[in-house]
Amino acid sequence: xxxxxxxxxxADGMVREYDVPVEMxxxxxxxxxxxxxxxxxxxxxxxxxxxxxxxxxGEIRLYLLVPCDRCLTSVEVPFVLPVEKELDGNQDAxxxxxxxxFYSGYYLDVDKxxxxxxxxxxxxxxxxxxDCKGICKRCGxxxxxxxxxxxxxxxxxxxxxxxxxxxNFKEV
Numbered sequence: 001x002x003x004x005x006x007x008x009x010x011a012d013g014m015v016r017e018y019d020v021p022v023e024m025x026x027x028x029x030x031x032x033x034x035x036x037x038x039x040x041x042x043x044x045x046x047x048x049x050x051x052x053x054x055x056x057x058g059e060i061r062l063y064l065l066v067p068c069d070r071c072l073t074s075v076e077v078p079f080v081l082p083v084e085k086e087l088d089g090n091q092d093a094x095x096x097x098x099x100x101x102f103y104s105g106y107y108l109d110v111d112k113x114x115x116x117x118x119x120x121x122x123x124x125x126x127x128x129x130x131d132c133k134g135i136c137k138r139c140g141x142x143x144x145x146x147x148x149x150x151x152x153x154x155x156x157x158x159x160x161x162x163x164x165x166x167x168n169f170k171e172v
Contacts, residue, residue, distance in 0.1 A: 005046060005054065006106040012050040019043050020110045027064055027118050037076055038063040042110055044083065054087040060114055066126045070134035071142045075126055081117045 001023050008014050019041040027034045044058035060081040065074050087103050102112035133143035141148040155163065 001111060002107045002109050003044075003046075004106055005108055008046060008048040008054065009052060009106075012048055014048045015045060017043070017045045022060075022062065022111060022114055024111045024115065027115065029119055029122065031122065034064045034066050036062055037065050042083075042114060044108075044110070046108070049086075052088070056083060056085040056087060056108070058083040060117055062114075064118070068128040068132060069125050070127060070132040071144055072135065073128045073142065073144075075128050077123065077126055079118065079121065081121055083113070083117065085113075 001020050003018055003020060005016075008016055021041045022036065022039045025036060027036060039062040042058060042060050044056055047055045047057075049055050060079065060083060063076045063078050066077045067073065068075050087108075102109045102116060128144070135142055136148045136150055138150045139148050
């Protein structure tokens with residue numbers, strides 16, 4: 001959703017507060033696509049500091065459904081992200097700055113702002129629990145649900161040559 005900020009430029013020091021609903025349903029990035037399961041309206045306070053410059057402060061609160069890095073079980077990850085941005089309203093400076101992706105002219109795109117903040121704050125590793133056992137390397141069973149039936153014995157390395165002979169001459 002876009003916010004029209006034109007009324008703020010009427011006078012220096014003018015302040016407006018906005019509670020803007022997040023319209024995006026799925027967060028997409030290089031890691032994949034993650035659905036937003038819970039989201040609160042983004043609370044922003046925008047202040048015109050003079051010379052067409054704006055100060056944006058606020059907070060983003062939402063939950064993403066992210067797969068566990070070990071067992072691939074979906075985990076609700078909470079995000080409480082503070083927003084502190086200084087926006088330059090001069091057209092030339094705004095196009096060259098970092099906020100060009102969510103701020104253009106008199107409009108601030110809240111979904112793009114949220115997307116940018118999530119990209120920066122996405123955790124490197126998500127686990128369903130600190131003692132997650134992951135999945136079996138052979139059969140793919142979730143080991144948190146119990147052991148699998150795979151043979152976990154390590155073969156005797158001295159028997160590798162004989163095992164290769166049997167593997168090469170195995171009938172189909």
